[in-house]
Amino acid sequence: xxxxxxxLMARIKIxxxxxxxxxIVAKAAALFREKGFKAASMRDLAESVGVEAASLYNxxxxxxxxxxxxxxxxxxxxxxxxxxxxxxKIPAIEKVETMIxxxxxxxxxxxEEVYVSDREWxxxxxxxxxxxxNQRRMYRKRFAALIEAxxxxxxxxxIDAPTAVLILLHAIGGIESWHRSTQKISAAALTDNMITILxxxxxxx
Amino acid sequence: xxxxxxxLMARIKIxxxxxxxxxIVAKAAALFREKGFKAASMRDLAESVGVEAASLYNxxxxxxxxxxxxxxxxxxxxxxxxxxxxxxKIPAIEKVETMIxxxxxxxxxxxEEVYVSDREWxxxxxxxxxxxxNQRRMYRKRFAALIEAxxxxxxxxxIDAPTAVLILLHAIGGIESWHRSTQKISAAALTDNMITILxxxxxxx
Numbered sequence: 001x002x003x004x005x006x007x008l009m010a011r012i013k014i015x016x017x018x019x020x021x022x023x024i025v026a027k028a029a030a031l032f033r034e035k036g037f038k039a040a041s042m043r044d045l046a047e048s049v050g051v052e053a054a055s056l057y058n059x060x061x062x063x064x065x066x067x068x069x070x071x072x073x074x075x076x077x078x079x080x081x082x083x084x085x086x087x088x089k090i091p092a093i094e095k096v097e098t099m100i101x102x103x104x105x106x107x108x109x110x111x112e113e114v115y116v117s118d119r120e121w122x123x124x125x126x127x128x129x130x131x132x133x134n135q136r137r138m139y140r141k142r143f144a145a146l147i148e149a150x151x152x153x154x155x156x157x158x159i160d161a162p163t164a165v166l167i168l169l170h171a172i173g174g175i176e177s178w179h180r181s182t183q184k185i186s187a188a189a190l191t192d193n194m195i196t197i198l199x200x201x202x203x204x205x
Numbered sequence: 206x207x208x209x210x211x212x213l214m215a216r217i218k219i220x221x222x223x224x225x226x227x228x229i230v231a232k233a234a235a236l237f238r239e240k241g242f243k244a245a246s247m248r249d250l251a252e253s254v255g256v257e258a259a260s261l262y263n264x265x266x267x268x269x270x271x272x273x274x275x276x277x278x279x280x281x282x283x284x285x286x287x288x289x290x291x292x293x294k295i296p297a298i299e300k301v302e303t304m305i306x307x308x309x310x311x312x313x314x315x316x317e318e319v320y321v322s323d324r325e326w327x328x329x330x331x332x333x334x335x336x337x338x339n340q341r342r343m344y345r346k347r348f349a350a351l352i353e354a355x356x357x358x359x360x361x362x363x364i365d366a367p368t369a370v371l372i373l374l375h376a377i378g379g380i381e382s383w384h385r386s387t388q389k390i391s392a393a394a395l396t397d398n399m400i401t402i403l404x405x406x407x408x409x410x
Contacts, residue, residue, distance in 0.1 A: 157405065160390050163383075163398040170379030174371045185365050193368040200362065201406025 021059045024049055025073070028066040029112035037067055037120040067116075067123060074117035075135050077106070082142050092150035097199050099143060100168060104194055107175040108187045115176065140165050147202070157204045168198055226264045229254055230278070233271040234317035242272055242325040272325060273333060279322035280340050282311070287347050297355035302404050304348060305373060309399055312380040313392045320381065345370050352407070362409045373403055 027048045031040045042063055046053040060066055081102050085095045106114050121132050143165045150156030171194070178190055185193075232253045236245045247268055251258040265271055286307050290300050311319050326337050348370045355361030376399070383395055390398075 157401055159398050159401055160394060163390060163395060164402060166379045166382050167376045167399060167402055170382070171372045171376035174375030177371050177375070178368075185368060189365060190368060193364050194372060196362055196364055197369060197372055197406035198402070199406075201402035201404075205410060 024056060024059055025066060025069050026112075028063075029070055029116050032067070032070070032116045032120055033112045037063070037116070037123045064125075067120060068128060070113055071117045071121045071124060071128075071132055074106075074110075074113050075132065075139075077110075078102075078139060079135070082139065086142070086146070091155055092146055092153055093155040093199070093203060095146045096150060096156070096202065097195065099146065100172070100195065100198055101191065103169070103172045104175065104191050107172055108190070111175070111179055118173075140169075143168075150202070154204055156202050159202070164202065171198060229261060229264055230271060230274050231317075233268075234275055234321050237272070237275070237321045237325055238317045242268070242321070242328045269330075272321075272328060275318055276322045276326045276329060276333075276337055279311075279315075279318050280337065280344075282315075283307075283344055284340070287344065291347070291351070296360055297351055297358055298360040298404070298408060300351045301355060301361070301407065302400065304351065305377070305400065305403055306396065308374070308377045309380065309396050312377055313395070316380070316384055323378070345374075348373075355407070359409055361407050364407070369407065376403060 024045070028040075028045055031045055031048055034040075035044065040063070042056060043053050045063075045066075046056050049056065060069075081099065085098050085102075088095065088098075090098075121129070124132055140162070144161040147156055147159075147161040147164050151158055151161065175190070178184060184190075229250070233245075233250055236250055236253055239245075240249065245268070247258050247261060250268075250271075251261050254261065265274075286304065290303050290307075293300065293303075295303075326334070326341075329337055345367070349366040352361055352364075352366040352369050356363055356366065380395070383389060389395075
C-alpha cells in the first residue's frame with residue numbers, strides 16, 4: 001500500500017534542460033527502438049519513466065502522439081540543418097561533408113530517436129504518413145542536389161548523385177552495428193574513419 | 206474436382222540447370238524475404254511453387270531445413286570466394302575490390318537469398334545459430350585482415366579496418382533500396398558508382 005502510494009506520488013524526474021514531456025519522448029524512443037512501436041505498450045513506457053500509466057496522460061494523449069513527436073522531431077532537425085547548409089557560402093564538397101558529419105553525429109548522439117524515425121514511421125497513418133514520406137523524398141533530393149553541384153564544380157567525382165546518397169545514408173546507418181559492438185572504437189575515431197572513407201570516396205582529386 | 210486433380214498432378218517446374226529442390230529453395234527465399242521466416246507458411250510456399258503442400262515434403266523435411274539451406278548456402282559462397290581471393294597473388298587493394306564486387310554482385314543477382322541469410326538467421330537454433338554467428342564473425346575478421354594488409358603495404362589509407370568493413374557492408378546493403386526503387390539505374394552503373402566511392406575512399410593516393 002505504501003509502495004503504491006509512493007508510486008502515485010512519484011514525479012517524472014527532469015533536469016533543468018528538459019521538460020517532463022521531453023523525458024517521456026526520450027524514454028519512448030528507447031522503448032520503441034527496443035520493442036518496436038507495435039509491441040511497446042503505454043504500461044511499458046510508464047514503467048520505464050517510473051510513474052503510473054495514468055500520469056503519462058497528463059503530458060501526452062497517446063502512443064501515436066509519441067511516434068509523431070519522434071518522427072517529425074527528427075525530420076525537423078534534418079530539414080533545419082539542410083536549410084542552414086544550403087545557404088552557406090562554402091564549396092559544395094564542404095556542404096556535403098557537413099551534412100555527412102551531421103548524420104554521423106545524429107546516429108551517435110541521438111541514436112534512439114533517429115532509429116525510430118527511420119524504421120517505425122511505417123506505423124504512421126495518413127495524412128502524417130504521406131507527409132513524412134514526402135519529406136524524406138524531398139530531403140534526399142536536396143542532398144543529391146548538393147552532390148550534383150559538387151560534380152558541376154569538379155569538386156566531386158562524376159557519379160550518379162542519388163546512388164551516392166543511397167550509399168552514404170546506408171553506410172552511416174551502419175553506426176547501428178557500432179552501438180551494438182562490444183569492442184567499440186571511440187565516437188571521434190568512428191567519425192574520422194567514416195569521413196576519410198566517404199568524403200575521400202566522393203572527392204575528385 | 207478436375208482442378209484438384211490437375212494440382213495434384215502438377216510437377217514442380219524445373220529447367221535443366223536446377224533441381225526440384227533448388228526451385229523450392231529459391232521460392233522459399235523470395236517468400237521469407239517478403240513475409241519473414243516466422244510468418245511464412247509451408248502452404249504459402251506450396252502455392253508459390255504451384256503444388257500441394259504435401260508434395261513439398263518429398264523434397265524437404267521442414268521450413269527450418271529451408272532456412273538452413275539458405276543461410277549456410279550463402280555463407281559457403283562467401284567463404285569460398287574469400288578462400289579464393291586470399292590465395293591470389295595480387296595487391297591487397299585489388300583483393301578488397303574483388304570482395305566488394307562479389308558482395309555487390311550477390312546483392313544484385315542473388316538478392317533474396319542474401320537478404321534472408323542476412324536478416325532471418327536469428328531464427329536458427331543451436332548448434333546452427335552459434336555456428337552461423339561464428340562464421341559471420343570469422344568472415345568479417347578475414348575481410349578486415351585484407352584491409353590491414355593493404356594498410357601495411359600503403360595501398361590503403363590508415364583507417365580502422367573493422368570500421369571500414371562495417372561501412373562497406375552497410376553501404377553495399379543499401380542495394381536493398383535500389384531493388385525497391387522505381388527509377389533504377391542499371392546494375393552495371395550501380396556497381397561502377399559503388400566501386401568509385403568505396404574503393405576510391407579506401408585507396409591511399
